[in-house]
Structure formats: structure tokens, C-alpha cells
Amino acid sequence: MDVNAIDRQALAAATDRAREAYAEFEAAGLKLDITRGKPSAEQLDLSEPMLTALQPGDHTASGVDVRNYGPPAPGLTELREIFAPLVGVPVDQLVARDNASLALMHQCVAMSFFHALPGGRDAWGGKPVKFLAPAPGYDRHFAVSVELGVELITVPMTDDGPDMAVVEELVRSDDSVKGMWCVPKYSNPTGATYSDETVRRLGAMETAADDFRIYWDNAYAVHHLTDEPAELADILEACAAAGNPDRAFVFASTSKVTFAGGGVSFFGSSPANVEWYLARDFVRAIGPDKVNQLRHVRFFGDTAGVEAHMRKHAEIIAPKFEAVRNALDHDLGPLGIAEWTDPKGGYFVSLDLVPGTAKRVVELAKAVGVALTPAGATYPYGNDPDDANLRIAPTLPPLAEVERAMKVLTTCVILATEETLG
Amino acid sequence: MDVNAIDRQALAAATDRAREAYAEFEAAGLKLDITRGKPSAEQLDLSEPMLTALQPGDHTASGVDVRNYGPPAPGLTELREIFAPLVGVPVDQLVARDNASLALMHQCVAMSFFHALPGGRDAWGGKPVKFLAPAPGYDRHFAVSVELGVELITVPMTDDGPDMAVVEELVRSDDSVKGMWCVPKYSNPTGATYSDETVRRLGAMETAADDFRIYWDNAYAVHHLTDEPAELADILEACAAAGNPDRAFVFASTSKVTFAGGGVSFFGSSPANVEWYLARDFVRAIGPDKVNQLRHVRFFGDTAGVEAHMRKHAEIIAPKFEAVRNALDHDLGPLGIAEWTDPKGGYFVSLDLVPGTAKRVVELAKAVGVALTPAGATYPYGNDPDDANLRIAPTLPPLAEVERAMKVLTTCVILATEETLG
Secondary structure, three states, X not given: OOHHHOOHHHHHHHHHHHHHHHHHHHHHOOOEEEOOOOOOHHHHHHOHHHHHOXXXXXXXXXXXXXXXXXXXXXXXXXXXXXXXHHHOOOHHHEEEEOOOHHHHHHHHHXXXXXXXXXXXXOOOOOOOOEEEEEEOOOHHXXXXXXXXXXXXXXXEEEOOEEOHHHHHHHHHHOOOEEEEEEOOOXXXXXXXXXXXXXXXXXXXXXXXXXXXXXXXXXXXXXXXXXXXXXXXXXXXXXXXXXXXXOOEEEEEEOOOOXXXXXXXXXXXXXXXXXXXXXXXXXXXXXXOOHHHHHHHHHHHOOHHHHHHHHHHXXXXXXXXXXXXXXXXXXXXXXXXXXXXXXXXXXXXXXXXXOOOOXXXXXXXXXXXXXXXXXXXXXXXXXXXOOOOEEEEOOOXXXXXXXXXXXXXXXXXXXXXXHHHHO | OOHHHOOHHHHHHHHHHHHHHHHHHHHHOOOEEEOOOOOOHXXXXXXXXXXXXXXXXXXXXXXXXXXXXXXXXXXXXXXXXHXXXXXXXXXXXXXXXXXXXXXXXXXXXXHHOOOOOOOOOOOOOOOOOEEEEEEOOOHHHHHHHHHOOOEXXXXXXXXXXXXXXXXXXXXXXXXXXXEEEEOOOOOOOOOOOOOHHHHHHHHHOOOOOOOOEEEEEOOOOOOEOOOOOOXXXXXXXXXXXXXXXXXXXXXXXXXXXXXXXXXXXXXXOOHHHHHHXXXXXXXXXXXXXXXXXXXXXXXXXXXXXXXXXXXXXHHHHHHHHHHHHHHHHHHHHHHOOEEEOOOOEOOOEXXXXXXXXXXXXXXXXXXXXXXXXXXXXXXXXXXXXXXXXXXXXXXXOOHHHHHHHHHHHHHHHHHHHHHHHO
16 A cells, blocks of 8 residues: 555545544444454354254264263364364374364463473473564464463564565574464455465474474364365475474364354374373363264264355355445545455454554544454554554444444544544 | 281281182183272263253353353353352352363463462462472372472371371471462362361461462362261361462362263352453463353252252262272271271272282282272372372272272282281
């Protein structure tokens, strides 16, 4: 976006109309929320049959009574078989766990401070630890890092993933760079899917740390919005092919597939990393909730069952993303005062504004009852150096509310831009 | 037990009979297991209606859709109300979480290394940290400590709980003693319930560390074996009354109430500690599995529902404990070669043998197909200095198998004792 190319006269005219609209919003007493990537009630209803998917007497899987403590240590084989093809991890390298993949990431980072990772000489305790944070990115990744004393280094995101030249230089030159956050498919918030070349370079790059780990949060592996799913290259294969088999930790969950908070999660990696993870986890808990795992097995049946289920999700949320795109195209397109992504999957639209306006837009929207994700949330430490990026999360509200909230948002963008440039 | 008072002639005669019996066991090809405190299939069947306790359309509690992310941060109010009286924690100081209270303990210890506890100046990272371990005790508590680099100091158990004179001296004199493991009711494995005086002294004792924590694992709060439940004094009240309101972390779960691994867990403490815990946990996961929490609410209905449910458990397992007692009384009582506990609740019987024989008993039993908890497991680092204590876990096998396994156990005790003394 070229700020100097903005047509000031057109902006001034749009601002007059925006002031009128804003006054109407003030009078309307709105209460709208497009802050978080939460599924809507209509989406959750898709999984309602899961509540009764297990009938009395149905409690045996993987040869065990799922109601009791005990094996299989990696979770139910039947569940891992269903999801292995979807997350791109061989069944015997895939671990099924409880309701939050974020908890698995937190656990892996935290336990790395107590126990050396495969390939590493020492645990991280007492040493400076840094993670690369492609930004805009996922605020909860950044929060886990801050919580555990991990310093974040911002790396610019591109349409092909993180800027690999920057990544390669940082990991090569500093052995305290121990990890990197990635949402490789339908990225939060830009929607970008890492290119094959990015994946190849991530697997092959030279790292100063001998225990460097890519946290591959494949949160949106099956969350397509169109009939043309993005294809993500296999990170475990890319790492192994380059002689770095233990480099990547893969994470996924059904939080936005079945129930948010009531789903199942997955950890996948090399055999050595899986062994490390299971050794850590067995001290923490005797095993995962196999009852809920079996509930998921019965509900989906097979891999195709998951895919069919996700098409129903897309039918519900694709129109909301279209409403976002239409509002941005119609209200902001002609003015040249913003750029935005057009994701083919995932849960977010990323909106880039004229520098110095993002916080003001959030403030203006809040004043008329529309909650937006805080400006800066998509950057480490909540600090967007340009104060330019906003994340739009349209899945939760009904379509009419998304349309209304977008009208408020574009109005506020026009007002804030005029304030800043005018 | 006075080893010198053992009647050697009686033992020799018993040994002759034991040799014959052992030869029969060898020929029988047994495969019995009394190693772990796992519920039996018959017990798990009691909770089978929970599988369908939530019917489609039933997904609202605490004013929210339990299928989605979101409040209440401490878990469903309805669930906390049911369990608050049972675990002795006010509802607003009780947090409901997922399927493993052990995971909550692990989390609290681990996060104390990253974040100062209320009352503490610093986090524990980089400093020596010690926990007191009343022994015989629970091996998984010890394993969490070892995993996280916490040194264990053994404290002798008595019928009234840990030897408080030893505890008071250790916590008063060493500011690196930061915590203490307790199973205060129907203790694992002795079955002892801490006396009121023990609880009072734990709350009142002077500690060198300003962030000392009692890990109060009330695992068997409602797990009575008789109609005369043990009464446990209120640890939070005892701490608060003595001016140490933040001293105790209380833990509990339904792992041995509903489904092992498929239940719900609880954390209770002072308001300051609860705030600390929730701040830590919200970074780790957006929230607990509220769907499973609501399933438990519907299944139990109210507090009395839990108590009625536990009486059914007792009906199933009390005869197994009786079988253990009968075998010990009959086979070993007249010989004076062992002492054992007669628990009024919980999951275990603790058996003390002639020093130097416990490992040999396990070895002899294993050779004829009976798996016992490894000797030493009830002591820190798996090291019973006397090699004398064994834990008996009779709940899992059917009654006839418990009887058979006990016959093997007492036979092996007689043989090992004769080997050692003879």
C-alpha cells in the first residue's frame, strides 16, 4: 500500500459519509463481537450427535476398556488412524491427547527447560532462550513464550510464509534461538499457506542450536473455505530428507472441528521426539481421556467422515468470510487506504491499514459497541511497530451481525485514516 | 514387629507347606495382577449411564454454551457446587479442570519454577528445591518431583499422618524446602487419615521458605470402605487460622469415582493462589472440557448423588479388601512375620515385612505369574531403606483372583522370610 497514492479528495468525501454513519451507530446501541476465532452455535450443532456417539456397552477400543487407566500410551490407535492422513504424520509417530493443542505446545516448551531434547546436550533452564515469531501471528503462541521466559524475535510474514532469508540468518547465527512458531496452513491471521520452498528451507536450514524445534501448529489442516484446498508440504519429511529428523513438533486439534474445549488434540514428530514426549507426559498424567477419544472415533467413523464434516463447517462460515471481503472491497477498495487477505481457509482475515491507525480504529469501534481484537495482538508483546494490522474473526456471530460489524469497521477505518492523514 | 520374637519352629513348619503350595502355583500358570490402584470393570459399569447423560440440545450451563471456548474460567459453577462440600473448599475457591489431578500438581510444581508464588519473592528456577515425602507414599508424587528436579526428603508416616516433629524441624531449618506431598485421607498406601492435630500443626508450623506449599492430594475424599467415614480436618481453614492462608494447594478428582482418565479434577486454595493458578492456566489452554464437566453434573445431580454413587463402589470393593485382610490374618497372623494396615477407605493395603525380604517376595510372586507393585515403589527414588514395605492394590481383579493372588503373596512372604532368617 502506497500511502502517498491515496486520493485525498475521495477520502474526504468518504469521511463525510462515514461521520453520518458513525452517528447512526452511536444511536443504535450496538453490541457486536468479532474478536476471537470461535465457532458459531450453528457449527457446534454439527457435532451435537457426538454427545450420544457412545452408547452404554460401547467402551472397548485398541483392545482396552477406554474407561480405565492404561494403554495405548499414544492414545487410541483408531483415532490416530483417522487423523494421521489429515495432519500428515505416520500413525506410529502420532500421539492423541486431550482437548487443547495449545497445552501440548506449552508442555513441550516448559519441559524443554527441565529435560534435554533429543539432539540437545542440556535442558534450557538457566539459559537465554529465544523463539522466532513470524508476525502477524497468533497471540497465544506469543503468550506461552512470555509466560515461560522465552524471548520473541519478530520475523516478517510473506504470502509464502515467514521471510526465510531472515529466518535462516537468525537461526544460523545465534545458538540461543531454540524454536520457532508456525501456523503453516491458512495462517493465523493472514491465511497464508507456507510454500513448498519455504517448507523445504525450514527443514534444511543450518541452525546454531543443536536442539532447535519448529512448533508446527497445523491448527487449520482441514479447515478449508473453498473446494480447492491449499496443499501443505510435509514438514517431517522435509526435515528428515535434509538430515534433521528431530527438528519439527507437529500439533493439531479438533477444537474447531467438534467442540472448542471438548475436542481431542494431536502431537506428531520423529520417533525420538515422540519417545521424549511420552516419557514427559507419563509423569504428568497416567493417560489421556480415552473415552472422549473413542467418542470422536465413533462420530467420524473414518478420515472421509472428518472431511465431509468440515465441508459442512465451510458451508456455514464461507458466507461470513464473503461478507467480510465484500465490505472491504466495497467500502475501502476504491479509497486505497487498506489491504487485506482473502483466505482460502482458517478462521481469520488480516487487515493492514495506514500506519498509526489500527489502535484508533479499535477505539472508535469500541465506542459504538463493536469489539475488535486489540490492535497489536498479532505481534510479539502486543506491539505492532507500525500500528497497522488488525485481525478480523467472522465465524462466531450470525451473518447479519458480521455484515453490521464490518460496516462499523470500515467506517472507523475511514475516520481514523482521515484523522491521521488529514 | 519384633523379628527376634518370631517363632522359628512355626515358621519352618509353615515354610514346608509354603514350598508345596509354591510348586502348585508354578504348575498352575497363573497370570494375576494386584499392582495398581485401578477400578474394576464392575466399578466402571456404575458410571456407564454417564456416556449418555448429555442428550442433544443439553449444552447450556453457567449461562454459557459448554461446547464453545469461554467462561467461567474456574470451570462450571454447577460442578464446583456439587464437589465443594466433598473436598472441603468454598465454591469460589474451587477450580474444576480436566481428567487428571496429577496433571494439576505437575503443573503447579513446574510453573513455580517460572513464576513466583503468592508470598514468594522469586520463582524457583535455578535454585535447589526440596519437597518432603512422607513414606510409604504415592510413587507418582515422587516421580513428578524427580522429573522436575525437586529433591525428595523422606519423612516417616505414622497412623496420624507424617511424623510432625520431623516435618516441623525440616521446614523450619531449610528455606529450600518448598513443598510437601500429602495424601491426607485413606493415605496411599497406608490408609491412614491425618489426625486433627496433624492438620493443625501443618497449618501452623513455622517455615523458612516464604512460599512453602502443602500439596494436599485428597484423592480418596469420598472413597469410604465402611459406613463410618474418616473425618479429615479442613486444611485451608487450619492454614488460614494460623495466619498462613496461602500454604495449601488442595487437589481431587473423579478418576476413581466415574472413569479413570475420563473424569474431572479439582484445584482448591486461597483466593490469591486461585488467581495465580488461573493466570498460569489461561496461558496454557483457553479453558477446560466443559462438555465433560456438564456430563458429570447431569450424572450426579447433586452432592448426595456422589455419595450414593460411592456407596455402590464400596459394595463392590469392600469384599476384596476383606479378602486381603482374611488372607493376611489367616496365613501370616500366627507367624508374626508381618504387619499390615486395615484401611477404612482408599485403594490400598500397606504390608510391612521382615527387613530385606520385600524385593524377594516380588521376585518369587513374579516367577509364578503374580504381579505385585515393585518393592521400594512407596519410597522416594524407589528406595525402601529396609526393603520391607509392599503395597497391595486389590480393586482391579475379580474377588476370586484377589483371593488367589493373596494366597500366592502370603506363600512368598513365608518363603522369603525363611530364606532371610533361616
